[in-house]
Amino acid sequence: MTDSADISISAHLTALPDRVGVDGLEDKWRAVWDEDGTYTFHNPGERSAVYSIDTPPPTVSGHLHVGHVFSYTHTDIIARYKRMNGFNVLYPMGWDDNGLPTERRVQNYYGVRVDTSMQYDPDFVPPFEGTDGKKMDAKDQVPISRRNFVELCEKLTAQDELQFEALWRKLGLSIDWSRTYHTIGEHAQRVAQKAFLRNLERGQAYQQDAPVLWDVTFQTAVAQAELESREYPGFYHRVAFRFEDGTPIYIETTRPELLAACGALIAHPDDERYQRYFGQFVYSPLFHVKVPILAHPAAEMDKGAGIAMCCTFGDQTDVQWWRDLHLPLRSIIQRNGRIVMEMPDWIEDAEGKRVFEQIEGKTTFSARKAIVEELREVGDLDGEPTPTKRMTNFYEKGDKPLEIVTSRQWYLENGGTDKALNAELIERGKELNFHPDFMRVRYENWVHGLNGDWLISRQRFFGVPFPLWYPLNEAGEPDYANPLLPSEDVLPIDPSTDIPAGYTEEQRNQPGGFMAEPDIMDTWATSSLTPQIVTEWAEPGQEAFFASTFPMDLRPQGQDIIRTWLFSSVDRAQLENHCLPWANATLSGWILDPDHKKMSKSKGNVVVPNKPIEQFGADAVRYWAASARLGLDATYDEGQMKIGRRLAIKLLNATKFALAIGREDENHHVADEASATWDPQDVTEALDRAAMAKMALVVKQATNFLERYEHSKALEVIENYFWQFCDDYIELVKNRAYGTPDAQGNVPAEAAVKSARTALGMGLDAFARLLAPFLPYATEEVWSWMHAGEGSVHTAAWPKPLPYATAAFNVSPDVLAHAGATLAALRGIKSKAKVSMKTPIERVRLAVSDNVRESLRQSLADIREAGRVIGDFSLEHAQELINQMQSDGDETSDAAEETIVVTESELGEPPAKKR
């Protein structure tokens, strides 16, 4: 037997406001939560008592977007739910201030650019502040030192972070604000450098001098994960190469400007048109360079002329040919995207040299124009160029096609070359619970399609530096194979200002001295370690913290960065910890504008989130976000926010009503405080028990949904019952709860009154808890009325079915459903007659099925009062309806509703209208 003391609810009731509203609740409760440390993480010391969340650090240089509100609300609902379930929730916040977006924003905002040759100026003042939005020519930007630039980055991101924090707080995210990190901060840098050094030690990180994809605008290498293919207009040029005797052989190319870099012509080994030429040589037009005709299976017979010119490098197939066929490296594109200034040594022909001089230093675009002119003049251009659209690789943040240049870069293993690691990462993907599950496919597609290890070095300025130096030999040349490494305890370091052990600053860049690795790490090389950053991985003295928080429970993120953030995090945890970094990943969808277009800055249809929060309230905006499932795109819908606002207001009013009964003075004020105990044993009336039975069911369903990360369904069942509770249950028990005498003047029994009041109290207490993850402000407000001095609803216990099931005492929830349907039928009589709901019903006959009649009998007095039936109220058989019920054997409340039919009614005199 359960002791009722265990399941009864003690309430401390405060005075109630005469009128309630949702406006202003945000500021009121946010201040209280801050002061009380409601969301502060307390490490219980055991992993099972913690729920840890790897919060996505927003790119602070990006703009606030209503999409942020959407996905962060989903995570907050889970955080609040877990907290109410007794978990110590580690819910930190990070800021992604590392990387190119910040660099670009700083350049525009302050009108500056980095010049690595400049010295640090401690008194530097930027020429502008807030030129954001205006386009500024690079030549007008003031050159400054790298260190000055980094300082400006830090200054600006600090401002951006304040904006984000203000939004998150207003939205009511239950973040522990004492646990924040920056991807460029000292801690994150230490983790990134430490992990890199350990990767290096294990041979998982390595350098390679090889062709890489190169962005000419930002002048940095980029990784496979950062590629984006876009349609790019071009022209096919049909160009003649010639044999010794002048016989032409035609190739087609979209990049004639690379003619000087051609090292071979290549056709498929099975291509009968060209088989007889394999091994022979031809001369390139204009430059007259002798190149072989070779066979390689990557050549496609049906593309262009079927034979291609291989240049180093026009595309990734060129790289493959160059490697497989051991072709000479003939590079003519500089890292800024222009043709080299020096005459290539493989061009020996005088006319060839003259042509090359025409294109030296030109952009690929102008060089192409010049080459086409020259080709046309000598007659080696067959016909006119024909326009084509082709898909070309771009850096996702760049606007010029990527070039391929050969350079020394750092790589990290990611399964792109190592089949065993690839299989392990696929396996990890199967272990991870994706919500929704179909997102796993995107992960697997990506891992299967990897074609190389992860290029992690970037030739940029604002980021985490590689923590190493290279010794210089007597000729001043670096020994890349034997880098000088710092010890872990001095991390983070910046090799451009810090000095390797055993050297002095004077030896920097001197023969026999050392030089710093100039590159920084890819921003994802830091972001991929957020699980390790927030759980204090490898921090001396934090071993216990790490043990009780890692592997984490949840990674929430956008579906667009599965290949980057999610995958790279899994990779890093596999290399470092040999496990998944988290057990669950939730993927949110996009926000579409009302015309079903994806919201994006470039489309100019972005809604700034502060506006709807101000207009409808944070709870209302959260409600809109919560009503969308994970992984599905949602439409920006202010109508949905209005509904959320209405729900919050309804909760305030309904709770106020339930708590005010029996405590009001003659003016309906409730000024006193009171104690109450809602004991399930006091719920004795059938209708009240039915309401509790339904509550037990709803609690169970909502809990199951939230356990499965289906917050929208949880909200739906809670909300549906809440409205039924308000519209039907409260209306039905109102008179009894007040102790109002019936038409015959009979006063309800004391126990019946107590039963109603107890069920109302238990019900609204439950709704406050059930809705707390969704509407944190309104629920906290009503909680404060009934549990004054007991702390926040957000640290209260999530409801369990037991107290409600106990109160239900085996009464079916159908009793409430049937009573509600009957009440609706009585209302329908009045609505059709277009009279007030207060109008009494003299006489009414309802046709109902047997089981409904049985059920209604238990709540008939309440129905009679709520419907104001003052005379005959008969429930009769309706044979055809009964047959219907029996034929399908269905006794659900839905079917029951349709078996209540008004067969006859007579209305009394409507009440006199009040002025």
Next chain:
RNA sequence: GGGCGAUUAGCUCAGUUGGUUAGAGCGCCACCUUUACACGGUGGAUGUCAGGAGUUCGAGUCUCUUAUCGCCCACCA
């Protein structure tokens, strides 16, 4: 070209393992100021379930196919 998701009322969306007459809210229409709520309440009308074919006694649901929308990957001669 491959893959994933979507397509249900004017709008936003539910619809579990196939089951009788497909639901909710908004909006719309009508009515009601009723001692929790006019930031309200009550009642009502509303559908070629994108199209086609198939499996089945029975299909919004399963299979195939077409179309449209969104996204991911692959196509650079």
